[in-house]
Amino acid sequence: MKTFRIGGIHPTDHKLSANIPIETVALPKQAIVPLSQHIGAPAQPIVEKGDHVKVGQVIAAANGFVSVNVHAPISGVVTKIDTALDAWGLPMPSIFIDAEEDGDEWLETIDRTPDLNRIYKLTGKEIIKKIQDAGIVGLGGACFPTHVKLSPPPGSKVEVLIINAVECEPYLTCDHQLMLERGEEIFIGISLLMRALEIEHAIVGIENNKKDAIELFQKIANRHFGIEICPLKLRYPQGGEKQLIDATIGRQVPSGALPIAVGAVVQNVATVYAVYEAVQKNKPLIDRVMTVTGESVTRRGNYLVRFGTPLADVIAQAGGIPENTGKIIAGGPMMGRAMSNVNMPAHKRTSGILIMTEAESVRREPVNCMRCGKCVEACPMGLEPFLLVRQAEMRLWDDMEQNAIMDCIECGCCLYSCPSNRPLLDYVRMGKATVGGIIRTRATQK
Amino acid sequence: MKNLIISPAPHAHNNDTVQKTMLNVLIALVPAYLVSLYFFGLGALIVSLTAVISCVLFEYLIQRFLLKGKNSIVDLSSVVTGLLLAFNLPSNLPLWMIIIGALVAIGIGKMSFGGLGNNPFNPALVGRVFLLISFPVEMTAWPRPMNNWNIFSSYIDAETAATPLAMLKGHFGELPNTMDLLLGNMGGSLGEVSAIALIIGGLYLIIRKVISWHIPVSILGTVAIFTAILHAANPELYASADIHLLTGGLMLGAIFMATDYATSPMNGKAQLFYGIGIGFITVIIRTFGAYPEGVSFAILIMNGVTPLLNHYIKPKRFGEKVKAQKVTK
Ligand code: SF4
Numbered sequence A: 001m002k003t004f005r006i007g008g009i010h011p012t013d014h015k016l017s018a019n020i021p022i023e024t025v026a027l028p029k030q031a032i033v034p035l036s037q038h039i040g041a042p043a044q045p046i047v048e049k050g051d052h053v054k055v056g057q058v059i060a061a062a063n064g065f066v067s068v069n070v071h072a073p074i075s076g077v078v079t080k081i082d083t084a085l086d087a088w089g090l091p092m093p094s095i096f097i098d099a100e101e102d103g104d105e106w107l108e109t110i111d112r113t114p115d116l117n118r119i120y121k122l123t124g125k126e127i128i129k130k131i132q133d134a135g136i137v138g139l140g141g142a143c144f145p146t147h148v149k150l151s152p153p154p155g156s157k158v159e160v161l162i163i164n165a166v167e168c169e170p171y172l173t174c175d176h177q178l179m180l181e182r183g184e185e186i187f188i189g190i191s192l193l194m195r196a197l198e199i200e201h202a203i204v205g206i207e208n209n210k211k212d213a214i215e216l217f218q219k220i221a222n223r224h225f226g227i228e229i230c231p232l233k234l235r236y237p238q239g240g241e242k243q244l245i246d247a248t249i250g251r252q253v254p255s256g257a258l259p260i261a262v263g264a265v266v267q268n269v270a271t272v273y274a275v276y277e278a279v280q281k282n283k284p285l286i287d288r289v290m291t292v293t294g295e296s297v298t299r300r301g302n303y304l305v306r307f308g309t310p311l312a313d314v315i316a317q318a319g320g321i322p323e324n325t326g327k328i329i330a331g332g333p334m335m336g337r338a339m340s341n342v343n344m345p346a347h348k349r350t351s352g353i354l355i356m357t358e359a360e361s362v363r364r365e366p367v368n369c370m371r372c373g374k375c376v377e378a379c380p381m382g383l384e385p386f387l388l389v390r391q392a393e394m395r396l397w398d399d400m401e402q403n404a405i406m407d408c409i410e411c412g413c414c415l416y417s418c419p420s421n422r423p424l425l426d427y428v429r430m431g432k433a434t435v436g437g438i439i440r441t442r443a444t445q446k
Numbered sequence B: 001m002k003n004l005i006i007s008p009a010p011h012a013h014n015n016d017t018v019q020k021t022m023l024n025v026l027i028a029l030v031p032a033y034l035v036s037l038y039f040f041g042l043g044a045l046i047v048s049l050t051a052v053i054s055c056v057l058f059e060y061l062i063q064r065f066l067l068k069g070k071n072s073i074v075d076l077s078s079v080v081t082g083l084l085l086a087f088n089l090p091s092n093l094p095l096w097m098i099i100i101g102a103l104v105a106i107g108i109g110k111m112s113f114g115g116l117g118n119n120p121f122n123p124a125l126v127g128r129v130f131l132l133i134s135f136p137v138e139m140t141a142w143p144r145p146m147n148n149w150n151i152f153s154s155y156i157d158a159e160t161a162a163t164p165l166a167m168l169k170g171h172f173g174e175l176p177n178t179m180d181l182l183l184g185n186m187g188g189s190l191g192e193v194s195a196i197a198l199i200i201g202g203l204y205l206i207i208r209k210v211i212s213w214h215i216p217v218s219i220l221g222t223v224a225i226f227t228a229i230l231h232a233a234n235p236e237l238y239a240s241a242d243i244h245l246l247t248g249g250l251m252l253g254a255i256f257m258a259t260d261y262a263t264s265p266m267n268g269k270a271q272l273f274y275g276i277g278i279g280f281i282t283v284i285i286r287t288f289g290a291y292p293e294g295v296s297f298a299i300l301i302m303n304g305v306t307p308l309l310n311h312y313i314k315p316k317r318f319g320e321k322v323k324a325q326k327v328t329k
C-alpha cells in the first residue's frame, strides 16, 4: 500500500466519532458571519442594517480574484455590521443576522431536494465561476479559494486531480462520514472538477483506517470514468498536500513550489461535496459537517452546522462542555488551535471541535535535548527540528534559512515525537516568522 | 466558566520520555547481563552494582551541589552509563578503581558538559579508556568464565585468561570454538562476551525503535568485509571475519556504545558514515596497533567526528532530487 516517503508518525487515531450519522444542529437565533472566512481579501458587505435576507443570499461580495462571496446562513434581518470576537478573542468584522420566524426561508433558486442531479450542463469556465460565486474554499482547513486552484497559471499543465480523503488528523471523522453518506454526490463533484480542469484522471487518496469508505468508493468508481481510488497506509501527515501528492503519484513538489509544478491539483473531499451542491443544486457554501469529539464528550458525533452558529451552541447539542475540560481545540490535536472563546461562530475553517480533559491538556516539562534524532526521523519535510531550535535560540536567521526552515509545514510531528518534550515547533514557528519576514523584506529591495 | 488552557499545536504527544528510552536500553542489556552473571558470578554482580551506584550517586551530587540544577537521576541515564561502564570492565576489578572510573565517566564525561545530551564523548567509554590507560594491568587481566560454579571465589581469586583478541596477536591455536564465542564462554569484560545475548538486546532496541539499524549494521558490516579481505590475503597473519565479529568489545560497542544518542550523528545517512569509520578504525587498531582491542578508541575518535558529520551530511529533504514519475492510468 502506498504512502509518502519521508518521515511521518503513527499517532493513535482516536476516531471516537466514526460511523456516527451526521446530525443537523439547530439554527441559531442570531448568526454572526465573518467577512473573512478565506485566505485573501475579505469580502465586501453588500447588505445594510435593516435588510431582510434569505438563506443562501449573497451578503458580502468577493473583493478581487483571491476572494469569495459570503452568503446568509439563516434568513432574517441584518442587525449590524460590526466586529465579533474570534476564537482567540481578537476582533473580526462580521455581519450579524437575527433570525425571523424559524430562520430557514431559502432563496427559491436553490434546489433543496435530496435527489441526485447527474446532468452536466455547464462548461469548465462556468463551473469555475459558479464555484467562486458559491463562496467555496478548501474545507480541509486552509480555506484557500477553490476557484483559484482551478485556474492554473498560464504555461502550467494539469495532469491529475487528487482528492484528499485522507483525514489524517486524529479524532476527526467528518470527511469520513460525509463520504459514507454522500458518496455519489462526491463522485459527481469530482467529475465536475475534472471538467473544470479539462483532465480525465482523478485519484482519491483514502487512508486505510476507513475501509468501509474505500470499499464504497471503489464500488462507485466502477461507474465513473477516470476516477481511481488509492488506499493509503495509515500515516500522519498524509493529508498534507505535498505528502499526499508524493503518496499517490510519487512526485515531490520542490521547495517553495505549488502542486501544479508537478502537474497536480489537490482538493479536499468536503470541498468536492460543496462543489456538487453549488453546481448541481445551486446551493452556496453556508454549512459544513464538523466533528465534535473528545474522551469526555457525551454526544460526540458529526454535526452539520450552519456558519454563524456560535460554537458553544454546537457543543451544547453534543452534550455541553464537561466539568473537567482543560482545552477546547478548533480542529484536530495535531494542527488545531486551542480556543479561548467558545462563542466564536462556526465558519468555513472549523473542521472539528476537540474537547480535551485537564489531564490530557498538560504539556510535560521539557528536559535536555538528548540528541536522539527522533525529531529528524519524524519530520516529513526532511528538516532537522532540533537544529532549527538551537539556531532560533541563538538567532541565526541565515543558518535557519539555509536549513530550509521555510519548508516546515507545521505538522507537529517533531514535537509529538520528542522524548525530551522540547518545544520544537514553537521555536520553529518563531523562526519561520522572522525568516519569512527577512525574505519578504529582501524581495522588496530588488 | 474557568479559563481554558491555551497552548500552541500540537496538542498530542506520543508519551515517549527520556526515562522510557533509558528503561528500554536497560531491558535490552538484561540478556547480556544474565550471561555475565552466569559466567562471572559474584564478580559481575559486585562490579556492576558498584559502577551503577557510583554513577548515579556522582550524578546526583554534581547536579545538586555543583550545577545546582534539577535532579536528573530519575531519567535513568546514569544507570545506563553505570551498567555500560561495568560491561566494559573485567569482573574482578578492585572497587576503588571502578569508583574512579565512574567519577571520570559521569563527572568529566557527562556533567562537565552540562549533562545528558551535551557530552561530545560517550561517558562510559571515557571512564573505561581512562581506567585502561591508568591501570593497564588490572584492566586487561580477565577472569576465566567459571565452568564449575563457585560464586564466592569468582570475585576474590578468579583465574585470569587472555581474551581471544589478545590471542590473535600470535596464538591462533588457543582460540575458543565458534560456539563458545557466540555464547560468551571466553575471557573478556563483563558484558561483552556473549554475542548472542547482545544481538538479542540489539534487536529489541531496533524493534522498539530506540535505535535504528544504521550504526550497528554499518560497523559490523565494515569489520566483516575489511577483515575478510585481510584474511583472504594472508590467513596465517589475519584472523577470519567471524572471529573478529564475535570477540572483544565489538558487539557491545556496535550495539550499545556507538549508538549513544548524544555522541552519534542525527540522521541515517550520517550514521552510516560514522559506523563505517568506527569499523575501519577498529580493524586498523586490532590488526596493526599496539592494543589488542580498538573498539573503544574507534568509537571515541568517531564521537569527535560526529559534529562534522552532522554539519555536512544532511537528511534527505523533501522535494530534493527525486525522479519524477509518470502518472499511470
Ligand atoms: S527528538 Fe527531542 S531530544 Fe531527540 S533530538 Fe529532537 S529535540 Fe532532541
Ligand code: SF4
Pocket (backbone or CB within 6 Å): A378, A379, A380, A381, A382, A383, A385, A407, A408, A409, A410, A411, A412, A413, A414, A415, A425, A428
Ligand atoms: S512541524 Fe515542521 S519541523 Fe516539525 S516535523 Fe513538521 S515539518 Fe518538520
